[in-house]
Amino acid sequence: MIPVRVLVRNFLCYAEDENGGPVEFDFEGSSLWSISGDNGAGKSAIFDAITYALFGCHRGGAQRDSRLIRRGAGECEAAFEFRLDGQVYRVRRTVGRPKGKSAIEPKTRQASWFDTEAGDWRPLPGTEKEAGLNQWVRERFGAGYETFVASVLLLQGKSDELILAEPKKRFDILSGILEMEEYKRLEQAAGLKARDARSQARALDEQLAGMPSVTDEETRTAREALDAAGREFTAAQKAATEAELLVKDVQRFEELREALAHAKARLAEIEGLLQESDRIRAEYEEWKKLSRAVPRLRGALDDLRSADALIGEAKQARDEAHGIDVKDLSGLASAAAEADQLAQNRASELREQHRELASALPPLQDVLRCRRELSERQRELQEHGTGEEWARRLQEVEKGLVRRGGERDLAEETRQKALDAKSQAEAAQGHAEEQRQARMEAKDEAVCSRCGQRITSEHIQRELADAENAIQEARRRVEKDGAAFEQAERAYEAALLSVRSLTEELSTVKVKAAQAEKAGAEREKAQDALGQATAASVQVTLDLRAVVVESALAVAQKALREAKARERDLLQQSQTAEQEAAAAAKSWRRADETYRAALGRTQELSAGAAQLEERANGLRQQAGVRVSDVDEGWRERALGGDEKFVRQLELRFKALGEIEEQYRALQKAEGDRQQVSRQAQQHEEDIEKVPAERRISLAEAEGMRQQKQSAIGGAQRRRDAFMVELEGLKNAREQRKDVQAKRDEAHRRRTLYSRLAELLGRNGLQAYLMDAALDAITRLADETLSRISGGQLQVRLARETNSKGEEEIVIQAIDLASSDEPLDVQFISGGQKFRTSVALAAGIGQYAGGGRDSVRSLIIDEGFGNLDTRGRQEMVDELQNLSQVMERIIVVSHHEDFQDRTLFPTGYVLRKAGQRAEVERFV
Numbered sequence: 049m050i051p052v053r054v055l056v057r058n059f060l061c062y063a064e065d066e067n068g069g070p071v072e073f074d075f076e077g078s079s080l081w082s083i084s085g086d087n088g089a090g091k092s093a094i095f096d097a098i099t100y101a102l103f104g105c106h107r108g109g110a111q112r113d114s115r116l117i118r119r120g121a122g123e124c125e126a127a128f129e130f131r132l133d134g135q136v137y138r139v140r141r142t143v144g145r146p147k148g149k150s151a152i153e154p155k156t157r158q159a160s161w162f163d164t165e166a167g168d169w170r171p172l173p174g175t176e177k178e179a180g181l182n183q184w185v186r187e188r189f190g191a192g193y194e195t196f197v198a199s200v201l202l203l204q205g206k207s208d209e210l211i212l213a214e215p216k217k218r219f220d221i222l223s224g225i226l227e228m229e230e231y232k233r234l235e236q237a238a239g240l241k242a243r244d245a246r247s248q249a250r251a252l253d254e255q256l257a258g259m260p261s262v263t264d265e266e267t268r269t270a271r272e273a274l275d276a277a278g279r280e281f282t283a284a285q286k287a288a289t290e291a292e293l294l295v296k297d298v299q300r301f302e303e304l305r306e307a308l309a310h311a312k313a314r315l316a317e318i319e320g321l322l323q324e325s326d327r328i329r330a331e332y333e334e335w336k337k338l339s340r341a342v343p344r345l346r347g348a349l350d351d352l353r354s355a356d357a358l359i360g361e362a363k364q365a366r367d368e369a370h371g372i373d374v375k376d377l378s379g380l381a382s383a384a385a386e387a388d389q390l391a392q393n394r395a396s397e398l399r400e401q402h403r404e405l406a407s408a409l410p411p412l413q414d415v416l417r418c419r420r421e422l423s424e425r426q427r428e429l430q431e432h433g434t435g436e437e438w439a440r441r442l443q444e445v446e447k448g449l450v451r452r453g454g455e456r457d458l459a460e461e462t463r464q465k466a467l468d469a470k471s472q473a474e475a476a477q478g479h480a481e482e483q484r485q486a487r488m489e490a491k492d493e494a495v496c497s498r499c500g501q502r503i504t505s506e507h508i509q510r511e512l513a514d515a516e517n518a519i520q521e522a523r524r525r526v527e528k529d530g531a532a533f534e535q536a537e538r539a540y541e542a543a544l545l546s547v548r549s550l551t552e553e554l555s556t557v558k559v560k561a562a563q564a565e566k567a568g569a570e571r572e573k574a575q576d577a578l579g580q581a582t583a584a585s586v587q588v589t590l591d592l593r594a595v596v597v598e599s600a601l602a603v604a605q606k607a608l609r610e611a612k613a614r615e616r617d618l619l620q621q622s623q624t625a626e627q628e629a630a631a632a633a634k635s636w637r638r639a640d641e642t643y644r645a646a647l648g649r650t651q652e653l654s655a656g657a658a659q660l661e662e663r664a665n666g667l668r669q670q671a672g673v674r675v676s677d678v679d680e681g682w683r684e685r686a687l688g689g690d691e692k693f694v695r696q697l698e699l700r701f702k703a704l705g706e707i708e709e710q711y712r713a714l715q716k717a718e719g720d721r722q723q724v725s726r727q728a729q730q731h732e733e734d735i736e737k738v739p740a741e742r743r744i745s746l747a748e749a750e751g752m753r754q755q756k757q758s759a760i761g762g763a764q765r766r767r768d769a770f771m772v773e774l775e776g777l778k779n780a781r782e783q784r785k786d787v788q789a790k791r792d793e794a795h796r797r798r799t800l801y802s803r804l805a806e807l808l809g810r811n812g813l814q815a816y817l818m819d820a821a822l823d824a825i826t827r828l829a830d831e832t833l834s835r836i837s838g839g840q841l842q843v844r845l846a847r848e849t850n851s852k853g854e855e856e857i858v859i860q861a862i863d864l865a866s867s868d869e870p871l872d873v874q875f876i877s878g879g880q881k882f883r884t885s886v887a888l889a890a891g892i893g894q895y896a897g898g899g900r901d902s903v904r905s906l907i908i909d910e911g912f913g914n915l916d917t918r919g920r921q922e923m924v925d926e927l928q929n930l931s932q933v934m935e936r937i938i939v940v941s942h943h944e945d946f947q948d949r950t951l952f953p954t955g956y957v958l959r960k961a962g963q964r965a966e967v968e969r970f971v
Contacts, residue, residue, distance in 0.1 A: 050130060050905055051938065052074075054075075054094055056125070056127075057070035058123065059125065061964065063118060073967070075936060077971065079931040080937050080952060081954050082940075082955030083956045089965050091942075098126075100113070113143040113153055117144075122144055123143065125141065125142040138160045139185070143155045157177075158176050159175035210885065216854050219847070223818070235805050235809050235810075239805040249794035252787055252790055260784075266777060274773075274774055277766045277769075288760050291756040292753055294749050297742045299746060308731035312728055314720070322714070322718070328707065328711055338700060340678075344675050345678065345682060345683075346698070348686050352689060354667050355667035362656075362658075362660035362664070368653050372649060381642070384638075390632075391628050409615060414581040416601075417581075419578060419601055425567065432560070442558060448550055449550045449551065456547045460540055463540040466535075467533055470532075473528075476525065480515060480519045582597055592607060815847065815855070818847055818855075826843065835922070835926045836925075840863060843861050843862075861873050904935040905937070906938075907937075907938045909940045956970075
């Protein structure tokens with residue numbers, strides 16, 4: 049995992065950037081980064097953002113995340129971008145304040161990957177949920193929060209977490225770092241498989257014990273019974289089939305008798321219809337004549353009535369045309385056209401006057417604006433003074449700042465020397481106290497661990513007295529050097545305050561000098577603008593130009609205001625004239641449209657009347673054509689308009705409405721008579737062919753069939769029962785055989801999975817991999833620890849098994865300055881613990897990074913307070929060495945050693961500005 053970028057918005061002391069987006073910390077471009085700044089400026093908050101984005105955890109725990117929101121904001125966000133296996137990922141979380149009385153904090157989360165081809169982030173499905181994101185992070189990192197902060201991120205106050213952890217806990221931490229989780233999951237999976245197989249085998253044993261055992265004799269007896277029942281069922285089916293045929297024969301006999309009765313009834317109907325044949329034929333001929341004539345006679349009468357109506361409409365149209373006065377409407381249209389022309393001329397004149405004045409105003413307004421601007425620039429120049437005066441003052445302040453800076457540097461050097469002396473005195477005091485404590489703990493040892501002589505009581509008293517004297521002397525040195533440091537600190541603070549005061553004065557003088565220089569430049573710029581505006585106004589021919597250019601500024605402003613008012617007045621008059629012209633044009637168009645509409649209406653009415661008269665004549669001719677081939681007497685009466693006669697013919701035609709159906713029935717009867725007679729004869733012959741025993745009632749035949757069907761049901765049930773019994777015996781034998789095979793397979797799988805879990809467990813493959821990793825980490829950590837401790841410290845890591853059979857990691861350190869015997873890291877000093885923690889983290893990172901990008905970074909948040917000046921310098925040197933083999937090292941400290949840009953050329957400086965944190969990046 050290589051850190052790429054951290055982004056925070058409204059997170060703890062960080063607000064937003066100037067564009068409202070998140071504050072960004074970009075770590076690309078260098079392997080070694082320094083983050084320094086004031087206490088409380090937000091250095092550690094950067095790493096809260098990393099752990100919160102990845103794991104939902106921060107220094108305050110994993111609850112009440114709304115505490116991370118900056119005061120005054122409703123929501124905060126934290127995002128961490130990193131490179132893993134060549135791909136860039138981003139994990140982002142937001143949290144809002146609970147609303148109302150609810151205690152629920154609204155949260156979002158999402159992991160994404162960067163698509164280089166599209167140049168955009170692609171969300172990873174499922175990571176918008178807490179469980180999905182946690183699973184994705186653990187799969188990518190192979191570690192949780194505790195493992196991460198114990199190896200990659202050494203937090204302030206927790207840099208020795210791996211050292212201080214319980215031995216058993218260390219095994220879990222290193223397992224996560226070294227990606228042992230996969231082997232643990234495989235071990236657990238194999239164990240679960242073994243338990244499942246054991247449970248399945250036990251269940252199958254119990255199932256097999258409760259299953260019946262089926263013999264061959266039982267199967268043969270069941271098959272013989274099934275064969276006998278099958279023969280019985282076949283005989284019952286044959287008898288039922290014969291009964292079914294009997295029912296069908298009886299049904300056929302009944303159908304033949306019904307068909308014979310129907311044929312005889314049809315013959316009687318035909319004979320009765322043939323007796324009325326003469327009347328039906330005569331009335332049918334009369335009906336055909338009326339069917340042709342009645343519609344035509346009725347149509348002729350309708351045509352004559354329509355012609356009369358059209359003649360009436362034509363007379364009304366001619367009367368309406370004579371009532372329209374076209375000449376009067378023509379005169380009104382001409383008068384409206386003249387009024388429209390006068391209004392258009394008036395509007396054109398006012399528009400031209402407005403255009404001339406409106407085109408003159410902009411250049412004259414530019415002249416007046418430039419005159420006002422020049423006047424204002426001259427006033428500012430008088431107010432700020434000249435640039436030469438401020439330049440002389442700036443030179444004086446810069447000389448004073450150089451002098452005071454030298455005094456500050458001298459005071460800082462004196463302060464650093466006092467601090468080093470104080471640190472050495474404190475170290476000497478601590479060493480003397482440790483010596484005394486060691487002598488007291490040695491008690492009655494036989495040989496002195498220091499000088500190698502035999503121990504006597506006088507010897508012990510002398511060593512204790514020497515230790516006490518050394519402690520007293522060290523305390524006096526601490527007090528003396530502490531007082532000297534405090535005095536040097538006050539002198540340094542005074543010099544620093546003086547430099548800051550002159551720095552602030554220098555900033556003020558620079559601002560004033562810049563303002564004076566700017567005022568002079570602005571005055572020259574205003575003078576040039578006025579000359580350009582005056583030249584541009586030459587095109588104005590009105591007398592107003594001379595007033596604006598040459599008169600006093602107040603007179604010019606008044607003249608221009610009056611001209612602007614005149615321009616607005618002309619604009620209003622022009623708009624009014626245009627409205628009047630538009631109204632006159634509308635009146636003319638309305639009068640002209642009325643005249644043209646009246647003229648068109650007159651022509652339309654005359655033409656319409658002629659068309660109506662022509663249509664009336666056509667209808668009269670059409671009426672004659674309709675009845676041209678009708679009976680002559682009927683035709684004359686219809687053309688004479690005899691409505692009553694035509695109505696009588698319609699009534700007679702309606703009365704004969706059923707004769708056509710009677711005529712067709714007569715024709716059908718004449719054709720069917722012979723066929724129906726033959727059918728009746730055939731039915732009588734078929735009835736005679738039916739045997740006497742088949743001429744029973746249908747009810748008797750149905751009863752016989754029902755009896756035979758019942759016999760089939762009983763035989764079938766007996767056959768099915770024997771079939772089920774035989775099938776049950778077969779299934780029981782097959783089920784028992786299948787259960788036996790499954791039981792044997794379950795026992796085999798239990799043995800295999802149990803052995804696999806043992807081989808993958810902590811005493812198997814995991815132990816082998818852990819031992820190999822511990823050897824490599826010890827070697828790499830020792831190389832780093834030797835360099836950052838001046839060759840005085842060594843570290844040892846080993847795997848042991850405790851009394852409970854649990855795997856543990858033991859960490860021991862050797863302080864070569866005092867003994868060759870290893871000590872548990874719990875008992876070394878604070879500075880030694882910090883060096884050891886850094887060395888272990890570096891060793892773990894180098895080892896784990898050799899296989900993939902999982903851990904090739906180191907982040908150290910403070911922790912250098914326990915180191916003296918030399919120790920910090922050694923740590924800086926080693927961090928630069930580590931940056932050559934690790935992808936990213938980020939160091940956070942307020943010590944000046946870590947702010948030297950010659951040692952740390954890339955980094956960030958954080959400053960407090962009220963309740964905000966300001967970020968400065970240097971590269």
